Amino acid sequence: MxxxxxxxxxxxxxxxxxxxxxxxxxxxxxxxxxxxxxxxxxxxxxxxxxxxxxxxxxxxxxxxxxxxxxxxxxxxxxxxxxxxxxVRLDRELAETALGKIEAEVGQVYAAVDQDGVDGLTLIEPGYLMPHPTLPAVRVGRRDDLWCEPISKVLLRHHTLSDDELAAIARSAVGSLATVTMSGPGTVELQPCGxxxxxxxxxxxxxxxxxxxxxxxxxxxxxxxxxxxxxxxxxxxxxxxxxxxxxxxxxxxxxxxxxxxxxxxxxxxxx
Known part of the structure; x- marks a missing residue:
């Protein structure tokens, strides 16, 4: 055997x-x-x-x-x-978390991954995709990010490093969401836990x-x-x-x- x-x-x-x-x-x-x-x-x-x-x-x-x-x-x-x-990230929690982060660091640029096997990646004005080969759909304003259920939010800041943004986001968000860093230019909010x-x-x-x-x-x-x-x-x-x-x-x-x-x-x- x-x-x-x-x-x-x-x-x-x-x-x-x-x-x-x-x-x-x-x-x-x-x-x-x-x-x-x-x-x-x-x-x-x-x-x-x-x-x-x-x-x-x-x-x-x-x-x-x-x-x-x-x-x-x-x-x-x-x-x-x-x-x-x-698991989906609740829209209201996501918006609240973004507001708390922006209260600390000023404007951030956001994107979302929609839930589901055919979900899209949507990016708001000013957000730059860290992986330019990955397809994404640009929307006209932040409210358009929430048109369908999402699994996570991706964040970028124009001056803060990923480590700095992730640390501040964790402190600001608390238990509203899990904050993680998955690559260059990729700080993310996902469902808590x-x-x-x-x-x-x-x-x-x-x-x-x-x-x-x-x-x-x-x-x-x-x-x-x-x-x-x-x-x-x-x-x-x-x-x-x-x-x-x-x-x-x-x-x-x-x-x-x-x-x-x-x-x-x-x-x-x-």
Missing amino acids: AAPPAFALIATDLDGTLLRGDDTVSDRSLAALARATRAGARHLVVTGRPAPRVRPLLDGLGCTGLAVCGQGAQVYDAGADRMLWS VTKATGLALAADHLGIAAGQALAFGDMPNDIPMFDWAGRGVAMANAHPELKAVADEITTSNEDDGIAVVLERLFPTD
Whole structure:
């Protein structure tokens, strides 16, 4: 009988982790993930991107199972193209949270990810998409952001750094929402208590996999809850210092096949 895999679940963030700067996955990383899968492990994408913005990437990875999207607010079944679970951010809470933040820092620029498998990303005047390759619809005024239910709000400020904006937002918002930072130019408000760990825990339970059997890869502070939940957390060399501080291991960068480096060690042969 074949030995069980070193980890039954491989949870990978996308931007800055599995994806290279051009939004592609290297052949080496694909081969390492395939080898882990043949050994019996499950690969689960855990990303801040909403499900509609992840679908083409999942197709390219050959993923037909579950994916955790929207910072944990969505558990998406790629094969069936449907949500198994999703949480919405209340419009009134979102508007109140934005008002409290702007009372502290002045004007911010906002965008939203709509809920659902066909939800759009809407951006208000002045907001610049941190990922110019991701599709977004510009609206005429902030009130237009709330035309449909949303899963999260994305924030930018014209002078504050991401770290500064995130820290002030957490203090201002309190329990109205969860504040996280998922990449350059990406400070986000999501439903209170929702993190990558909550979505990952739901998906893992659906698959019958315990937290201690999970190996997680990430690069930003929004991956900290996922590292806290998983049996082992691996930060990329390009990771934010806050994530490196809580990681069990630091691998090479996303441009240097950091995920493959670890998986090749843990799954040396088929």
